[in-house]
Structures are given as C-alpha cells and as structure tokens.
Amino acid sequence: xxxxxxxxxxxxxxxxxxxxxxxxxxxxxxxxxxxxxxxxxxxxxxxxxxxxxxxxxxxxxxxxxxxxxxxxxxxxxxxxxxxxxxxxxxxxxxxxxxxxxxxxxxxxxxxxxxxxxxxxxxxxxxxxxxxxxxxxxxxxxxxxxxxxxxxxxxxxxxxxxxxxxxxxxxxxxxxxxxxxxxxxxxxxxxxxxxxxxxxxxxxxxxxxxxxxxxxxxxxxxxxxxxxxxxxxxxxxxxxxxxxxxxxxxxxxxxxxxxxxxxxxxxxxxxxxxxxxxxxxxxxxxxxxxxxxxxxxxxxxxxxxxxxxxxxxxxxxxxxxx
Numbered sequence: 001x002x003x004x005x006x007x008x009x010x011x012x013x014x015x016x017x018x019x020x021x022x023x024x025x026x027x028x029x030x031x032x033x034x035x036x037x038x039x040x041x042x043x044x045x046x047x048x049x050x051x052x053x054x055x056x057x058x059x060x061x062x063x064x065x066x067x068x069x070x071x072x073x074x075x076x077x078x079x080x081x082x083x084x085x086x087x088x089x090x091x092x093x094x095x096x097x098x099x100x101x102x103x104x105x106x107x108x109x110x111x112x113x114x115x116x117x118x119x120x121x122x123x124x125x126x127x128x129x130x131x132x133x134x135x136x137x138x139x140x141x142x143x144x145x146x147x148x149x150x151x152x153x154x155x156x157x158x159x160x161x162x163x164x165x166x167x168x169x170x171x172x173x174x175x176x177x178x179x180x181x182x183x184x185x186x187x188x189x190x191x192x193x194x195x196x197x198x199x200x201x202x203x204x205x206x207x208x209x210x211x212x213x214x215x216x217x218x219x220x221x222x223x224x225x226x227x228x229x230x231x232x233x234x235x236x237x238x239x240x241x242x243x244x245x246x247x248x249x250x251x252x253x254x255x256x257x258x259x260x261x262x263x264x265x266x267x268x269x270x271x272x273x274x275x276x277x278x279x280x281x282x283x284x285x286x287x288x289x290x291x292x293x294x295x296x297x298x299x300x301x302x303x304x305x306x307x308x309x310x311x312x313x314x315x316x317x318x319x320x321x
Contacts, residue, residue, distance in 0.1 A: 122184040128170035129177040139303035144208040181223040195227040210311035258312030277313040
C-alpha cells in the first residue's frame, strides 16, 4: 500500500510539470505504479489553449485551463485605451463602437478598410435627409458633412468614399428621416453622448447656409424626441448657437441686400417673396446645370448663388415673423 501511495505521489508531481491533471495521475500511479510513470514520461506537455477554445469554454475551469489575461490596448480608430483579453481576434471599442483586430503581434489594427459600422451609416443618412429637406443640397452643406465625418469618424480613404456614396444615395431614398433616427437610437443602446453629438451635428449642417429654418428645426426636434432628448433639445440648441454665433455672423446678409438679391421690396407680401424665392432657386439649381453638362466651375458658382438666395430669404422671413 505504501509503495502504491509513493507511486501515486510521484505520478502527481510528474504530471504537474507537464500541466496534467494531478488527481487523475495520482490515481493512475496508485493502481498501475511504474507503468503509469512510463506512460506519463512519453506524453507531451499540455500547452495553453487558443483564444477561440478559451472563449468557447468561458465560465468553466478544466484541468488544463488557464484563465485569460487582461490587457490594455489602444483603439486604432479613436485612440482611447481599451481593456480586452489578450486573445487574437476581433474586438469592439466601447467608446467609439468601431470593430478592430487584435493580432498575434500584440498590436491592434483597423478591422477592414471598407467596413462601416451601421451606426455611422444611419448618422450619414440623417445628414443627407436633413440637407435635402429644402429640395437642394448646397455646397456649404456638403462641406459641413465632410468636416463632421472626418472629425467624428476618422475614416480611411475607402470608408470616406463609401460614406459620401451613402450620403448621395440617401438623398433620394424612400427611407423616412424618423425611421432612420429610430434605427440609430435602437442600435446605440442608450449611448446618450453619441445621440447628443448627432443632434449637434445636425444643427451644424442645418445652419451651414446661414440660418436654422423652421422646417429644419422641426426635423431635428423630431430626431431629438426619438432619441429621448426632447426635454433637452432647447438646451443643446442654446449651447450650439452660443458656441458658433461668432462664426455665423460673417455669413449674414443685410435685409436690404437680401431684398435686392430676391428682386423684392419690403412692401411685397410674404407670398410674393416666397414665389420669387422659389423661382430663383429653380432657375439657379445646380442639377439643371449638371444635366446640361456644365463645367465644375459653373456648378460651384450655382451652389454659391443658391446658398446666398437661401440666406437672404431666411433672414427676410425671420425679420418679418
């Protein structure tokens, strides 16, 4: 009996050096004595399981299981520190929502140069629907969208091209502004900061042509309501206009210049002014020039002209209300 116990202890000690189950090999040594030692001698050393097998076995401790080790790494998209298991594979940054790859080299990499998160696509679609609200997307609005996209999402060249494709296609899609906003809200799972930033970005696009029109204000307010920010929309708007009032002042046109640009006088009725405004927009619409094969310079000039007409009309209507 003593020899059996000694053989069991010897097998258990030998098994521990090979990362084997010490209890199992104690029993094997107790019953099979030297034969157990011989078998154990030829068995290979157990290696640490791969990341995929560890993940599939999460929550249970096996004889050869080693718990995953946590590590802090830098998100390649937003630059924030992310705590993940040191397992090569795909991970999602909790701060920006982007998916990145943690490689065998111990570094994080952007997962796919062309892949966009669904949230990014929905935000871009909201931008497009708002910009198209008045029937025309001005060059100033396109520039503002591009600036917001580059600052907020830091896209690669391929992603940027895909974003602008989504923006252009969404202007004419059948999706409603409200349904897109609902999809975005459902996907974010309560990330209030992203929702607030989205509302602020919509305001920046709306005033890219000089002023926030009532129709645009109503659209953004509807999005804020869907986002659960209805009570805070006026606060967000006040903060935005407080921060950007100085930059918008230089874009304002005097009322006198506005009347002259529209070919109207202060004595004209609102209906007359609106009719002349619509006719000017129609006559100077860049899409008409594009259909005629106009040059890029002519289209650019038409965009600037339309933006001036819109600013003049908005200021006149605002002054009369």
